[in-house]
Amino acid sequence: MIASIFISIFVIIFVFGIIYILLNREKYEPEIGFLIVIIIYFISEITYFISFNLSAENFFDIPLALIIWYISIITRNVSIGMFASLHNIKLNKDSRVRFLSSMIYIFIGGIGLSLLLVPDSFTVIQREFEYFYLFNNIGLLTSIILFNFCVILFSWIIQIKGYHNYANQKLGKFYYLFMFLFSLNIFFYSLYLITLNIYFNLLHSILYLISIGYFVYIIIIKPNLFVVFTNKIYDLIIFHKSGILLYSFNFQTREEVDESLLKGSILIGISHILANLSNVEAQITHIKMKDRTVVFNFNTQLGYASLLIAKHRNKILEKSIDNFMNEFSTINKDSLKNLTGLIDVSTFKNAKGLINQYFRHFFTEK
């Protein structure tokens, strides 16, 4: 009965989330690899929660219930391991050991998986209308508890250390709350496995539903979540081969930068680069600095280039720049070709509309 209620609420949250995302899919543009990982993660979450609740129901015979219980343990480890790995890797982007926490999860998960294959790892106890699973294999229980402990410990360390890496602080705060709920539900799950106390089971399931509901809520109100988890754009500058600055936009203030505000050194710099443009165009792709990356894009036919200053370079960003450049070239083709004599750069103000169109995900909170 309780299982049915939990599963129903869970299905409602998920169906609502999926329908919302499908209806508003143009707002979500994650990398394809990331999207696949997220889909696998959600599938394992769904499988876990349904199998965890169903395994307690005594309308299944014991062997079948035991299989469902095994499925719930495996998918639980997969789902929390995946979530923690994604969180840790994304937040720890610049670290030399960014994969270390994931490797530890995989290592302990591997030990647990092997131990799960030992026959008679559980004794099934029937109390009233529910099954409970008592661990006979202490090694297995230890590995699961150790796995949960490592997930919580490393995730909190990385969350606190990497808080400044979030694209905006509001998103960071959202994650703090989610991490709190995530840790609590893992904690109660571990307590339930050790004690088999029904109240820990209930607390775990309720917190689980709240966490999933909250996660769906974050996805709905922050559609750029998958794009700008830690990435940020600072400036976009477009200049012509003659040395003229065509357009400049600051993503922090979300305002165009007036040409007169740009200092002479920029013009000196541009002239230096443009003097060598024919050599550079085929070669420079981007420049890495200590905390930022400068992405270059040249259009040799129309004789202009764009320079984008961001935190990291990634495929989403490159795709946005390519789309922007193509569109900018199309709508300003004639102006760029006839750029002689007295030049009116206000013609290129139309770039702002393109920025809103192609870089909207990168507008961070003011």
Added chain:
Amino acid sequence: MNYITPLSLIIGYFFIISLGFVVTIHIIRNRKNYGTQFMGLLNAATVFSLGVIHATFYILSVVFFISEQINILFWKFSILAWFISLIITSLLFSFFREYKKIKSFPFLFYTLFLGLLIGALLTPDSITLNLSISLPLSIIFIDPSLINYHFNFITGAITIVFQILIISHYLFIAIIINIRSKKKEETLPVILNAIIFSITITLNILYVLFQYTLFRELFIRELFIIILWIAYFGVSIMIVKKPEMFFVLPNKIYSINIYHKSGILIYSYNFGSQTEFKTESTIWGNILIGLNHILSEFLDKKDKINVIQTKEADVVVKYEEDSGYALIVITNRKNSIVEDLMNNFSKEFKGKYKNELNEILDINRIINVSEFSDLKDLIEKNFQLYL
């Protein structure tokens, strides 16, 4: 009882363990010769785990009978040491391909298999001992053919699949290096290594696979350890004699340029024919100044350019603001080996040309680049491995 085989193994073991200790100490003491300290330590870890840990547990479990539990425990430790050695060797192979640019996917798999193996070894009856003589009452020196270990299905499957993955990975990397390398003869040691290690690993797979069949009688296990130790001897000699092989293979330097802060090219040195990456040295100075002018307006002044990535090469930049010059190394891939060499070179350069550099700190002074014409020796001394 036949004592020739156990005695030969014991003699071989003492030779290998001595070699293991000597080579490990040699690598640790000369770790800087291996490019970076990390590479040196990885080499030392491989040599130590294979030559000392694996060899010791292997000998203790097949040449001596102590008790059933202890022998099984030693055998399990030898399998664990073997797994760890293979993973570290695989990491080294990946560095051959491209330093510090390892694909994480195979290593995540290996970590999973290591976890699975440990879990399997922790379960009772994962490995059982089959003794062909009656159970001795005390510790005895035994003919290895009389002592056999049986893997249960899960442990056997994990061991076999893991080793098949490792062989595929070794061979794949060796083939990729050979295809990409322009000097095929340089890649020969890597290919040979991969083939010999693959044969050794295959023998181990066969031992697990044929444990319940008559093939077990073919001394597969003994053949495995003999070939492994021969390969180990060869690799140890190579590691000691040619430490540079580990970082020169995947890494190339095309040219080194030194620019004054005004953008004037002080010195330029090209490695080889430089056919792979052609760009005039003078251009990079101008580009660098231009970029710095632009970026100084948009970024924090302290945030200087570290590396300019192009489609064909990485242009690594090291600023020496106090001495008023920038050192630019054009390489196929920026890594800490190149950075270390740049730091050492820059330090020596500053020391040797202190007066000349102080004189041209004033941007209005005329720069006489001929004062730096004998820089060739200093560059060749510091970057000799790339010549």
